Amino acid sequence: MKLADLSSKNEFTPRHIGPNDNDIQAMLKTLGFASLDEMADKIIPSQIRTDHNFAQVGGGVSEYDLLKQLKAMVSKNKVFKSYIGMGFHDSITPTIIQRNIFENPVWYTAYTPYQAEIAQGRLEALLNFQTMIADLTGMEISNSSLLDEGTAAAEAMFMAHALCKNKANAFVVSPKMHPHVIEVLGTRAEPLGFEMIVQDPATYDFNKPVFGVFFQYPDTEGTVEDYSVTAKKFHDHGALVTASVDILAMTLLTPPGEWGADMVVGNSQRFGVPLGFGGPHAAFLATKDAYKRMMPGRIVGVSVDSQGKQALRLALQTREQHIRREKATSNICTAQVLLANMASMYAVYHGPEGLKRIAQRVNRLAGILADGLTKLGYNVSKEAFFDTVTVTTDKAASIIADAEALGMNFRLVSANKVSIALNETVSAEDVETIWMAFHGGKKTDLSVAAIDDTLKLDLPANVTRKSAFMTNSVFSSHHSETELLRYIHHLQNKDITLTHSMIPLGSCTMKLNATTELVPVSWPEISKLHPFAPVAQAAGLIDMIKDLEQKLCDITGFAAVSLQPNAGSQGEYAGLLVIRKYHHSRGQGHRNICLIPSSAHGTNPASAALAGMQVVVVNCDNLGNVEIADLKAKAEQYKDNLSCLMITYPSTHGVYEEGIKEICEIVHANGGQVYMDGANMNALVGMCRPGTFGADVSHMNLHKTFAIPHGGGGPGVGPIGVGAHLKEFLPKHSLVKEAGPANGISSVTSAPWGSASILPISWAYITMMGASGLRKATLVSLLSANYIAKKLEKAYPVLYKGKSGYVAHECIIDVRDIKKTSGIDVTDVAKRLIDYGFHAPTMSFPVAGTLMIEPTESEPKQELDRFIDSMLSIRKEIEAVENGKMDKENNALRNSPHTAQMLMKPEWNHPYSREEAVYPVEWLRANKFWPVVGRVDNAYGDRNLVCSCPSIEEYR
Known part of the structure; x- marks a missing residue:
């Protein structure tokens, strides 16, 4: 065996991705696929797939080499x-x-x-x-x-x-x-x-x-x-x-x-x-x-x-x-x-x-x-x-x-x-x-x-x-x-x-935040820099920032990226201001109508309102997709004043909408721009580039797809990528001319590069994973979501699926009928999961009475199975209520979560045992x-x- 065979340039990928190759094969078998590529061909619409080589992203490096490389840079x-x-x-x-x-x-x-x-x-x-x-x-x-x-x-x-x-x-x-x-x-x-x-x-x-x-x-x-x-x-x-x-x-x-x-x-x-x-x-x-x-x-x-x-x-x-x-x-x-x-x-x-x-x-x-x-x-x-x-x-x-x-x-x-x-x-x-x-x-x-x-x-x-x-x-x-x-x-x-x-929150992508990615944040070469120090003093960090911008452009297909917005909501806002300035530059400042699907996250219409736009809601069909006929009618109705469409892709319901290219074409034909909410980009990286299938602007949550920790509710970073025609309008900063284009919108945050000290986390993630690692991460996130959906669908209906019958990187399970038959609602299921040692999935978004589950690529199969077994065990507890074996009000779900203090009380006035309350499963x-x-x-x-x-x- 030669030296080259004993070293792995991309040793980080199997540390980041939870399921090993044997587990991946077992999960694929459950879904009826022989390979990840076969699964991708079935799930991801062919018209948005890319064969781009992602040369700027590179082939991946080891954790040790990454830290050495970054240390040399910021030195x-x-x-x-x-x-x-x-x-x-x-x-x-x-x-x-x-x-x-x-x-x-x-x-x-x-x-x-x-x-x-x-x-x-x-x-x-x-x-x-x-x-x-x-x-x-x-x-x-x-x-x-x-x-x-x-x-x-x-x-x-x-x-x-x-x-x-x-x-x-x-x-x-x-x-x-x-x-x-x-x-x-x-x-x-x-x-x-x-x-x-x-x-x-x-x-x-x-x-x-x-x-x-x-x-x-x-x-x-x-x-x-x-x-x-x-x-x-x-x-x-x-x-x-x-x-x-x-x-x-x-x-x-x-x-x-x-x-x-x-x-x-x-x-x-x-x-x-x-x-x-x-x-x-x-x-x-x-x-x-x-x-x-x-x-x-x-x-x-x-x-x-x-x-x-x-x-x-x-x-x-x-x-x-x-x-x-x-x-x-x-x-x-x-x-x-x-x-x-x-x-x-x-x-x-x-x-x-x-x-x-x-x-x-x-x-x-x-x-x-x-x-x-x-x-x-x-x-x-x-x-x-x-x-x-x-x-x-x-x-x-x-x-x-x-x-x-x-x-x-x-x-x-x-x-x-x-x-x-x-x-x-x-x-x-x-x-x-x-x-x-x-x-x-x-x-x-x-x-x-x-x-x-x-x-x-x-x-x-x-x-x-x-x-x-x-x-x-x-x-x-x-x-x-x-x-x-x-x-x-x-x-x-x-x-x-x-x-x-596992924290299986849909739309929130709670993936591994690797220690190696986080180590540089504490280095004095990064942590001790004042945001308004002469830029020459931050030359190494700015080199890294520029490289991160290029890597994100390579991944998304956009012409330019601004890292200034310091949250997803700020990315939305900055992106809309860029669109607004573009229209003004063309003498079309009257364009102020923003079309938003009814399924959108609430920050979308809030951002549009703050950007001075008038929101017009577009209907969604029974499958959760944008109703193209309604979109076309409204785009044509408002064509003289249409500013943009805000759309989440994959959709807020966790599916790849087959009509995304047609949706973008309708908006463009009526004088508007397409803003893509990048909350679900974990289903795109390495497989599809939004800048090439119709989006003009997109924010990308670095605290979701690109591994910055959620931090208990923040920090976040929400940079935006834009097409070539919008590049000159990206945010600038009056105190640091190097932070953006001369003709850009004025600053949306206090600091020229926003939350700059945590940008090394995403740069390290992308650099260590490399193009093949990022692609595999996306495919395993799709695999994990579909594996959970398949395992749970007999117990809980899966609410939305794509044309192929599969979900994207997250799935929505419906608890509404359970409430009709048992009185148990989505909150009871969420609180009962605490007794099983889990954080609940996203509750009642985007549909009231449902749970949205996103397992990410970082969770091993063993953890996925533990979560699945917990959900199936909870379904049996619900069945006991449905068939009258357990009281409709006094049951383990309605009384959850159970604390140690509750167990220590001498009286126990429940028709289930203390053991059933806190140890419902053996592990x-x-x-x-x-x-x-x-x-x-x-x-x-x-x-x-x-x-x-x-x-x-x-x-x-």
């Missing part, structure tokens, strides 16, 4: 000390949080906590986050995170417009807001016809009514002002007030809730979350309790379970934006849960006093820095400041150059203005090096210690915080490493994640997941809304 990066600020600050991630949350698969492989009973741990961490944000901002309620500061401010803009009674369409923005926040506000305002007036709010004369005003607090140059008088003036004219805040500064400054803000937004990044070249970071929106039903994003609330025990859940879900569809004021469908949990644990670890001490130290060092610069003869702003010192000088350019020569980045605010934003990593030695940059690069005679001995530094009384914050016991109980370690593990033991069992005896709460009472939680940590008295 070209220069990790400078960045004092650029603008809402992004270097921070210290406590190592206990880095290892036990950031790098822990129990925290990063969990899904959105829709099944509350098996998500109590991360729900508690998110409740801590909400409490922390509400306390620090002085507001009554906070959501459990948003995507970034710019989009959070935009969400506040939508809220203010919806709440304002004066019907105005204009709003005022302070020019002292961070420029990336102003840009995103402008991007979001323009399609809706809102006028953004960038002017000092104190000088606004109300000659035009406005619905809101936005302040940065402290402002982008570091100044701390008392906005209370100006806020009152805007309130007197019926406008709502929003403050975008620095979360660390709130430990020392009067919180906006005390000086008149109606909404407070910001970014929690400096609470222990790495810079990561711009993300992901957890933003937030806090507001008054009266406005809670208009809030974007998710809110964690306190309820009770079936035993009367306190239990947490996502509250007020009927106000979620993707449920409200075209009436939504937001399209947010994801959050930044993993990063919010990091920030909340940072707050738990340090406590209010620890946070205040960090803030005081940063503020003190900034004061010492300012005093030293004054001694060097510089004109330093005399206004109150927190951490940012701004200098007016005609030497600005040379100071920036000298700073870079010393390994530092300052911010060039304007031609004659430089600012330096300090952070918790800064030392006395760092301050003395900063002085050198203002002294021609030479050492000064100044000493931090000497200035510290004499400097008097106090914030003005009118902006100094006097109120207590974070008084709940959780923020004073876990300050030693032992205590925090046990608290983290106490919480994680309450949640089912991919470390426990559970060796590997039992115990939920910590029984079924959560959703209605009680919404009637008695509590969205911050209850006090000890309330717990009792």
